[in-house]
Structures are given as C-alpha cells and as structure tokens.
Amino acid sequence: MTTDIRLVVLDMAGTTVADDGLVERAFQAAADALGVEAGSAEHQRMLEHVRLTMGESKITVFRHLFGTEERAQLANAAFEGAYHDLVDGGLCAPLPGAAEAIEGLRSSGRKVVLTTGFSRATQDRILNALGWQDIADLTLCPADAGRGRPYPDMVLAALLRTQTDSVRQIAVAGDTGYDMLTGTRSGASVVAGVLTGAHAEERLRADGATHVLASIADLPGVLGL
Structure with a gap:
C-alpha cells in the first residue's frame, strides 16, 4: 500500500476507456x-x-x-x-469501475490527470462521448507536453500544471509497456499496469511496472483508499 501519492496520471484507451479493437x-x-x-x-x-x-x-x-x-x-x-x-457510432465506453476510481481518487484529495497517445481532437471526442469533460483535474495529449510516450513529458507536464511537489508523489497507470516506460522515466513511485488493454503482464513488468492490476478499479486500494 502506498499512501503519499498526490498526483495520479491515467491513460485512457485500454485503461479507463474500453478499446475493443x-x-x-x-x-x-x-x-x-x-x-x-x-x-x-x-x-x-x-x-x-x-x-x-x-x-x-x-x-x-x-x-x-x-x-x-x-x-x-x-x-x-x-x-x-x-x-x-x-x-x-456509440462504440466508446468507460471500463467498469473507471469513473468510480477517478471520483474516489479526487475525493481523497489526489489530483487526477488523463493522458493519451491520440491527438487533442480525438481525446476531446472521447471525453465528450463519455460525458467526461470534467471528470479529471486535467487532460493531456502529446502535443500539450512536447513528446508522447514512452518519454516522460506528459507525466512531468502533469506534475508542473498541478503544482505537485515531487515526482515521488506520482502514480502512473496504463495498459501498455509504453505507459510503464513513461512512468519509470518520470520517476513515479507507483507505475501500475492494468490487464484490460493492449499488453500482457510480462510486457508490463519488463517495462517497469511496480504493480500489475486486473483493472483500474483496483488502483485506489493500492493507494490506500
């Protein structure tokens, strides 16, 4: 259990949002x-x-x-x-427990930032389709930060924009090896892979996962909620 986390950076497709191909x-x-x-x-x-x-x-x-x-x-x-x-066409849906996990994290005083490898136009399309325009403190795409994954730019941009004090107060969660590399390269204390998306546990651990979870719904428990 890790409790001194102030900022949680979450991937979208495959992590909080169903991809389904x-x-x-x-x-x-x-x-x-x-x-x-x-x-x-x-x-x-x-x-x-x-x-x-x-x-x-x-x-x-x-x-x-x-x-x-x-x-x-x-x-x-x-x-x-x-x-x-x-x-x-309606083929975009939240993964089970994702909205509740985000709401729980924010209610506990953590900042939550949603990131993506998509463009801003596509990210906004997804957020609007889900009614998630205000679900997070901030949303970031690669163009907002400089470089996309596997570089640490989006996580570090999230730290700066939320005025988080230290990289050690960050948790990163995603479904791909690139999410894990982004988390480890940013210095995040928690780098959680979830098994609801693109890559299996072996790839997630090889790329630096500190935790591998069945879904994002399990992340609040890891952070002491």
Missing part, C-alpha cells in the same frame, strides 16, 4: 488510404508495429510506418476520421 479498425482505414492491401505481408508487418507501440503518439507511429511527413499526415487524418466515426 477500435485502434486496429481505425488503422485499417489509414492503411487503405495509403494503398496498403489488407491481408498482405506489408499490412501484417505494419499492424504488428501498431500493436507493439500501443500507447505511443499515433502521428509518431505513422511517421515510422509511412516514411514521409506527407504520407504520415494522410494516414493520421484517415485514422482520426475513422476513429471519430467509431466513437460517434
């Missing part, structure tokens, strides 16, 4: 827009990279996959359009 479905639209044939060896290679880098800034992923900035921007635009359509 939406990222992969939206990636298919991006691949189609760039002429990558579904089922081809090239498509499979790209999809595997998307899976391995879940949690990373999506434009960074597309820059790696498609080579030029123009192609990456085209892919990103197609991805965002497809993801927004899925969200608008």
Whole structure:
C-alpha cells in the first residue's frame, strides 16, 4: 500500500476507456488510404508495429510506418476520421469501475490527470462521448507536453500544471509497456499496469511496472483508499 501519492496520471484507451479493437479498425482505414492491401505481408508487418507501440503518439507511429511527413499526415487524418466515426457510432465506453476510481481518487484529495497517445481532437471526442469533460483535474495529449510516450513529458507536464511537489508523489497507470516506460522515466513511485488493454503482464513488468492490476478499479486500494 502506498499512501503519499498526490498526483495520479491515467491513460485512457485500454485503461479507463474500453478499446475493443477500435485502434486496429481505425488503422485499417489509414492503411487503405495509403494503398496498403489488407491481408498482405506489408499490412501484417505494419499492424504488428501498431500493436507493439500501443500507447505511443499515433502521428509518431505513422511517421515510422509511412516514411514521409506527407504520407504520415494522410494516414493520421484517415485514422482520426475513422476513429471519430467509431466513437460517434456509440462504440466508446468507460471500463467498469473507471469513473468510480477517478471520483474516489479526487475525493481523497489526489489530483487526477488523463493522458493519451491520440491527438487533442480525438481525446476531446472521447471525453465528450463519455460525458467526461470534467471528470479529471486535467487532460493531456502529446502535443500539450512536447513528446508522447514512452518519454516522460506528459507525466512531468502533469506534475508542473498541478503544482505537485515531487515526482515521488506520482502514480502512473496504463495498459501498455509504453505507459510503464513513461512512468519509470518520470520517476513515479507507483507505475501500475492494468490487464484490460493492449499488453500482457510480462510486457508490463519488463517495462517497469511496480504493480500489475486486473483493472483500474483496483488502483485506489493500492493507494490506500
């Protein structure tokens, strides 16, 4: 049990928000827009990279996959359009216990910040669909902080903007290895992996998880609530 935590930085898709394959479905639209044939060896290679880098800034992923900035921007635009359509179609839901965990953490006096690898437009689309505009103290995307995961920028931006005194007063939680790297690189005392999203326990622990939880609903207990 860890009690001296003042700031809790939570990932969204796969951690507090159900993904249910939406990222992969939206990636298919991006691949189609760039002429990558579904089922081809090239498509499979790209999809595997998307899976391995879940949690990373999506434009960074597309820059790696498609080579030029123009192609990456085209892919990103197609991805965002497809993801927004899925969200608008009602395929976006909170994970069980997520809202209650956030509310409990804030009621206990902790600051809660929601982070994402998506753009601000996509993050806001999700927050609006869930009615979560005011659920957290702050929301951050990679463009708000400098770099996305696996760099520590969003966690450190959260510390600065909430005026938290020390990195040792931070807990970070997410469903990907990149979330764990972000937490460890920021100096957070608690780096909790959850098993409701992209990566399994082995990957989460390899990338620095101090705790592995069945879901975000278990995090308040780890923090002494």
